[in-house]
Amino acid sequence: MLPLCALTVSAVAQAQEFTPTQLEDVAKVRTLASQSDLSWQLLESLTTEIGPRLPGTENDKLTVAWAEKHLKRLGFDKVWLEAATFPEWRRYHESAKLIAPSEQPLHITALGNSISTPEQGLRGEVVLFETFDELKAAPPGSLKGKIAFINYRMNRDIDGNGYGPAVQARNKGAVEAAKKGAIAYMMRSVSTAHHRFAHTGGSHYDDQVTKIPTTAIANPDADQIARLLKHGHTPQVEINIQTEDLGEGTSFNVIGEITGSDYPDQYVLLGSHHDSWDLGTGALDDGAGMALTMAAAKHIASVTRPKRSIRVVLFAAEELGLWGAKAYFKRHQDNLTQIVAAAESDFGADVVYAFESNVNAASLPLVRAIAEQLKPLGIKYIGANRARGGPDLIPLNNLTSAPIFDLHQDGTDYFDYHHTADDTLDKVDPDKLKQNTAAYAVFALMAANGKTPMQGK
Template sequence: MKKLLTTICALVPLIGTVKAQEFTPTQIQQVKQVTELALDSDLSWQLLESLTSEVGPRLPGSENDKKAVEWAKQQFEQLGFDKVWLEPATFPNWRRYRESGTIITPSKQPLHLTALGNSIGTPKEGLTAPVVMFETLDELIAAPKGSLENKIAFVNYRMNRHIDGNGYGPAVRARNTGAIEAAKKGAIAYMMRSVSTSHHRFAHTGNSRYKDGVSKIPNTAIANPDADQIERLLNAGHAVSVNINLQTEDLGEGTSYNVIAEITGSDAPQQYVLIGGHLDSWDLGTGALDDGAGVALTMAAATHIKQIARPKRSIRVVLFAAEELGLWGAKAYFKQHADKLDNIVAAAESDFGADVVYGFESSVSANSLPVVRAIAEQLAPLDIKYVRANNAHGGPDLIPLRQATNAPIFALHQDGTDYFDYHHTADDTLDKVDPDKLKQNTAAYAVFAMMAANAKTTLTGKNP
């Protein structure tokens, strides 16, 4: 036992020395300075206010999407980034024009609904049919073939509320493939409870898919109170029929642009930390939470780093295009840079609203963990806890990166308890963002990006 204690005591100063070697005292002081600057600055709020007010909603391929690309390019240039450029991304160009719904029987009542992304339209007069309710997508899948002929399939799955949004994945299955499964059973339209934790009477949109060889049918989500109303009527024994009217259009292939800006590193400029969000949004609100906040705070975080000191490695802010319609900007970016993905020393995306960052998690190799712990120590004063699982997934636009390589991925976990009250609705507007919480997010990304760029050890991903 005495020998063991002697060994441990001998290792303690060594561990401290290894940790200290990752960052110099000057670098740690710069981290504290960038934290103070970000917490005191209104830059992230100013950028978000400008994007959501002067541009507004940014559906991929729309005129506002084009304005957003130009807005981002000009903002990066005015903020003094060393390099600013655009990279094209193509995507299926879809438009929503008009939409409405009505419960026809047992009594006429308005139905608050919205077309899901990529949905085909109905005839101009809409379509009317009886509703058949299913509690889950799996129940719909299990329905007999032909059992929904000339009917509307309705999946009434309820999403649970949680700080990390873990109810989203199970709920979104019904949004992604519900119309496919309904059409297989003969349905003429598909309707679902919104993927939402809200009790407000807003319908939540989101992307959906069709499948070759399966008939395309109109695809819609209804507000949760309206889903409750239909459920009550059906449970009371009433035959419920509804009219759905969706006027949409498939415009073929569209083109938008990833907007990219870089602060060039002083020592290893070819290596870079990637941070960012997606520039596009749905057309119902102004995209403040999804994902204007992520755009603004990562732009501001990189700017604040530049204001304090030039990092050793480059910091690249990528504002991805056409995320809402299927990660098209991200797919294009990581395909174009496929032969140089090893240059990414850390990657994190902000795409979960604007509530506080409460946790910091990595997905890195074992020899990178001392750097991660050092970053976590500097994030702690922001009330951010270190999540030691080392299993971070990052944001949606990092999915193609994770699929292509074992890059070092990071998650700055935001409180998502209320996020899905507003997600993909007309209620996603600037007033839902707390400026002080946005500053905390900005500071967290500034600390993370600065330290990942300056660490003596080059961060690497987990072994496959």
Template sequence: MKLKYVSTLVVSCFIAFSAVANNAPNFDDEDLKVAAQLRDKALDSSLDYDIVESLTTEVGPRMAGTPGDAAAVKWGVAKLEELGFDKVWTEPVTFPTWKRGVESAEVLSPYPQPLVITALGFSVATPEGGLSAEIIEFEDLEALKAAPADAAKGKIVFIKNRMERARDGSGYGPAVAARGQGASEAAKKGAVGILIRSIGTDSHRMAHTGVMRYEEGITKIPAAALSAPDADLLENMIRRGKPVTVKMTIGAKNGEEYTSHNVIGEITGSEKPEEYVIIGAHLDSWDLGTGALDDGAGIGITVAAAKLILDLPERPKRSIRVIMFANEEQGLIGGKAYAEAHKDDIKNIITAAESDFGAGKIWRIDSKVKPEAIPAVKQMADVMAPLGISYGNNNAGGGPDLIPLRGKGISVFSLRQDGTDYFDYHHTPNDTLDKVDPESLKQNTAAYVIFAYLSAQMNGDFGTGFNQK
């Protein structure tokens, strides 16, 4: 036995002893041992990858409200039943839909060339025959907001902000505001359309889609994202000092209201079945790729982790629910529906974590728990240590679909993945199975099985009532 491991074990035992002495949440030695065994089994299993392969091959793109969405729900129910979950059910989620249609763009003058674009989710269409106008360039959304009221009158706004690459994905938030708010801000300045540099970190000639929203009472103008090389091309043309005229054609339209479903599988607890731990991911994807990273990987990780626990000789003390959330991409609709449907059951949710950041290896675990539970979280992190994971802080977000539940006060965990290259593929045609690394997927599953099992077994609880927005 290595000295480092012995030291870790001694520290872990000391934490456990101190926790018991102070009546704080803790784990039995046997539960820590089982968690380590589950971790090692996860590293030897390929079930997680098999699940992602099944979803991307048998269903593929599954944008909310499409036939792919319906097929994904059927697939999810069948997969959970095939794996032997104690209970499998669906809960309805209703929302407005949007259809992409034709999309194209080209520079008309001074240097005619084609451009690669993709419409942003819920964009309106251009007039029949397309929209042609001069381009006006802005550094970022703030520069657009600061411009005079008629600065873009009759023009197509081009926002050229670049997303910064980061392991934790922290460059996404500052950049994505241009996608979400750009169209309405451009319309306020008199624009007839908007193009943004794709919110991504790649240099491939493909555009990144994603949802946007129109501000109430503001004229709706067509909105699209440019591939990074085409954004560079526009910048180069504009730099030459001549007016640049672009034609964009978008055939998008709103569809009918649609009802999809959250898909839920449960391992029913043996001692406190009414209390449960949530692990999950979102089942929908955008329509350009096959949704392997966003969020097929999360489905594979969480379902495979639960299956390892399901195969134990005895059920855990508390229940574990795997939730495949509907329509995360267009506004966390499934997460909101689940929080509303279970608002009177919040105190029975022990904790939750969502996998929605691709398939990169987990490097840190963060919590949002009551202070006296932090030593127990550090025990959990000790079991994850051989995976290269360490404890971070007590300010976790939990994942996008958990935001509504988090707002109602549940404790949450964030298992932080390495997202250095995640936004190279995010919301693009290149989000496909070949981007998923099986070994990294196993490491994720190993971490999630530790989290889910120990949370279901712990003595005490992580607390509720945080009301973190």
């Protein structure tokens, strides 16, 4: 055996934090999860037997029952539901076409929370803006009777860094357009795709500003409108979307726990969200996250009893505004310090390529020990210690400085399918899903079994 001084920092941390038996269990869990089809079986069941899961719909209720049933079937020690309310919304009809200089169909979708057009639709001249800031800078009244159109092009990157800038226009574009007098708002889809699918997503109004219909069109159609303008034409568009605000709805966070042997009140939180948009079957967003976190915890329980609990939280109504996450962390705000680690899977199902923490410096040796056990899965360690977690962890970040982790998935192609009718099971690679499952299982077991609990900054 090498003397202690010859060991790496990670090896020292592993020797200090874990027994040889615990490290053997980590290897067993990693192998089991890498070979098991469980996460694929769960995802296939969810997307086939239920499909789209818009909050408040009958399919949403079926999803809650499905998740509760399968968590119990998998042998979780505790399974329970917690209510979450949200603004319920439905999409009934959407269509659009160019009417000048020639008639051409447009592939359009209403953005979440959008109001309807008149039943016969509305028509208007299109005014193009390249960015959200350009729309904001337009003079008051300059869009009276017209349709505002933002043609911002999202960049493609492994970490999806183009999403934030692009999504600003989706969130508040209709508000800014209405301030300038527009009768409707239309945007290039928040997407990296060349496919002719429109990408939906959440949008928000300001109660002090007139509400106008808010929509997104497929990227090839956005290019068509831009070319018409380039060639000196004045495009006119007809939009007809029919939606409904149904007031306050109720869904449920579905929670399953593998109870820890030594410190059952302390827990590792593995998050995902069980709702999806209504256009596809939500395989990537976020059926994969549901399936792999459920399976990861099951694989751990099949090998060993962790010292601290592992809690899988399937959040409700994420797509309409993180409503399940807000409800969960508000409900548990008095004991958030019991969370020793939190991570969310909500970025599709491509491989996990990197691991990053956001913890107190004293916890970094344990983080490096976890990173060492993730290496056999092809996962590198990012030492910046600036992890942000998934969207459902935003309310947690706002309330406390919990130990947050990112298992970074390859998002190069994720926004080709995100929030579209093309988000279906065939876009998921079963082998990549296994690698994800193994990564979350290794992370959760080691975070639960460390000699000392991790702390946030």
